[in-house]
Amino acid sequence: MISAVATRVRSFSDRVGELRLAFVASLALIAILPDLMGPFIASHVMVMAIFAMGYNIILGFGGELSFGHAAYFGLGAYGVILSLEHLFSSLYVAIPVTVVAVTALSVVFGFLSLRRRGIYFAMITLALAQLVYVIVFQWADLTGGSNGASIPITEAQIGPLAPMNNELHFFFVVSALFLLLFALVARVVRSPFGRVLKAIRESEERALHLGYDVDKYLLLAFTMSGAISALAGAIYAVLFVFISPSLLFWQLSGEVVIMTIIGGIGTLTGPLVGSVVFIFFSNTLTRVTDHWEIFFGLVIITIVMLAPEGIIGLLRNTFLDENESFSIRRLIERLRP
């Protein structure tokens, strides 16, 4: 049975190419989400999927573990709220301005962090992000401090859709945005830039010998990843309306790592699958048991021990050629201090 399906999927995959297959599968998954979880949680999943997709650029394609991406996500959320409060009246001006500003910060932070690799890189990103958290928390006059902040009510009509007032409309908009970014990231990964990134991921030394300015490539990847994270944070603020400084805390940085790994790092569909599974689990567990930490811990341990290549990796194992599926595991093994 499985092998028959596997053959069909393989031939389909050969015919349309894995990228298209991934795109179609993502589309199908997105299509059933509102039915599965209701429009609000489905929208939450899509926002986190965008965040994880951005994060995956530095972890999965760049091969560096950042432990501080909550900073860009959180600043995206605060940025859109503050700029709506003080600067602009239109959401569609506030979001791009915020993303540009946070991206500029990610250039600076990326430059500082990328002076080191491996665990040290992870720790510098963590330190810088905690610094941002403390500043946002302390600067209560501007950010509301521990009280958090809420997005001002604005008209944000796009044609017939009112994403600020209707969760299903929001879901349509965020899904469209996700697919657009999906296509964009797919393009980047296959561009000459993406190929160099891949070479760096495989062996930084060799890439250096070939004359590539490794730091510059990684900085570009880091910046892209920061920009997409900021965008995800900005639309998160629109969806949730209320945000608090916990959005910038290291715990969220850890969660995005877990989401990306559950899905499968370095894959295009992994972040989406990972955020579906993660949010489903965290929502369900806190509902059904008072002791969700135990189950959450067990889930993480099980995934790491049995399926470190993530769900997409497992699917590839089952359906595709062996040497394809092994690339994720090879990638994972390379990530050592």
Add this chain to the structure above:
Amino acid sequence: MSNNTSGKSASRRQYLKYAAAGSSLTLAGCLTGGGDGSSGTITIGGTIPTSGPYGNIGQNQKKAVELAVTHANEDNDAGEREVEVVFRDTQTDTQEATSVARELLRQENADFLAGNFSSSVALAIGELAQREDVIYTCVGGSNAITGAECRSNTFNAGNSAVMQTSGGLRYVLEQGLGESVYEISADYSWGQSIQNWNETQIVQNADGVEYLGNSFVEFGATDYSQAITDARNSGADIISFNLFASNHVQSARQANEFGLFEDRVCVWPATGIVEAEQIGSEILSKNNFYASAPWYWQHGAGAAKSFSDAFKSEYGDRPLGFSASMYAGIRTTLQAIDAADGADHEAVRDEMEDRELFPQLWGTGERFRSCDHRASIATMTVQGRDPSEVDGQNYYEVINVPDDPADAHMRTCDQTGCSF
């Protein structure tokens, strides 16, 4: 997975169905403004943290809400309407709280929201209730809730930071227990509220009392040795620890370690059974330990005793102060709904303003003040009992209950900066 194409077209139909359902939903929401409440059932959306750092306090408050619903149905608080409650866990996080509150309104069709004791969460749900046109009955100490950021749909059945510190610092100053004050304050809205009020009002208005300074401690800090050294070095007679829950516990223990109780009066602005259990009566019974309690189960009022006994026989332990506030807040709201003949927020609001709380757990005619919607409850002052006297949960002895809290211990309506 194999039939992608058919799945896709089915999903498109699904989208259309959803879009239609979604838009009709918003339309319905616009017309009626939340549930209508005249249908014979009143659904309370209970937003209480039952896990996370304050989960234990939340569990107790949740029981009080359940008890309020039972009693309301027995006594027909909401007239002929059947009262029910649906709970969601806020985890004391503003994001989580507002998203579950929205769920309660959208999916459970809650007629009004109730519950919680965290200031920042109360502010966030209050803002949501304002946007969604429903009443929110809460407990929350920060002055901002019934001050500059007050929202007309929010009614606060708990005491404010100002009232809390009145039962503590103000009381010990009135008793003439010292002539100089130093503060250690948690660096977030609630702690800042108290710190500021102590410095600019309570100490200013006390004759011959000197204000020696304040140390802010970070949110989440658990070691206060540096701030305690500052406080001791200031030479102050009285130290006000503006710290809440587990921080209250930690600071009381550390004050004892550093020997502060020996020659200084130490006051905390909000204490309760949970804190008392963790601090331990050895420390609580020190002569120089003073604290204020929003309500304590050994309060003398008749309604207080019957509420506390009913709670104890139902759940086996005693209600906390925040639970008492919530119990009275909910029953009062339900009576207002009956008087307004439905849950429409404007009608209920009119009924709640200046309404006496029911039951009178403080026994001083406490009511929801109409200018800021804060309940005029009487914050009491407590001291710890000697370990040998402790039996059950009677950790504290109530040493003072103000007669008329409205005049003496609340901000005036002008001072709040809120006016409905």
Add this chain to the structure above:
Amino acid sequence: MLSSTLTSALPGVVETLSVPLQVDYYSAQLFNGLVLGMILVLISLGLTIIFGLLGIINFAHGDTLLVGTYVSWTVIDATGSYFLGVGGAIVATLVLGMLLERTLLRYTYGRYGALLQLLLTFGVAELLRGSVIFVWGRTGKNFSTPAWGDSAVDLVLFSYPLYRVFVVVAGTVLIAAVYLFLNRTDLGLLIRAGTQDREMVDMLGIDVSRLYMVVFGIGAALAGTAGALIGPVRGAFPTLGIELLIPAFVVVVVGGLGSFRGSIVAGLLIGQLQVMTGVFYSEAAQAIAFVFMAVVLLVRPDGLFGAEVAAE
């Protein structure tokens, strides 16, 4: 009197400057910094030893400490003896550590990179904390100071809680013991050799697998000891471990990952830095450790004593 008039005249400015120039005051604050620093060092020791030999960043270290705190609380509650409590914590966490190594981490060597090992320990941390909550509840426990330490002791310039003085002494003894263990025992020398060059130990024909188990157990037991010592200072509550873990990470990274000397110096330094920042500019007290870490890593990329490790 003068200071109070000044304070009322210039509230904002004077408040930050009005630190009394008193020797006893500053020495008391320095001692506060020492206590905090010693606590950080105690937590970092186990992290350092585990990282040094196994190359694992152990996210479960904080919650192993938590297990130690709660076990010691339980033993003290049952027997009334503080030292039995510390002993109980050591035994429990030693066994826990060896068990974790045997059942989980062992299967990750060579196969998985640091990322997955880190994630695995992240999962273990959740599991441990969940189990602690399951057994002891979400509410904290009243962890009393042992009777002999429940008074203030006169340290000439200032008086100080005796138990905190004991923590400093016990920490110093523990550091010395670990130092002697690493330098004077065969096992210790092996660990040091392994930290310098893991492959060489392999080639010596040592049973590396058992060595790893023992070292992970010792690292966990150090966390457990720290947990028992910290209990009376901080109390026992479920988030104690996470709260202490991040500062401990900062310490081991600043000191240089895997460097024994580094984590001691960095721990004591950061303790002082945090308290002194609190004294002079409390708004920055929380951020200072992170700023310090970022600066150190940018100036000395391998941490203060990182060269010791980078010798490979």
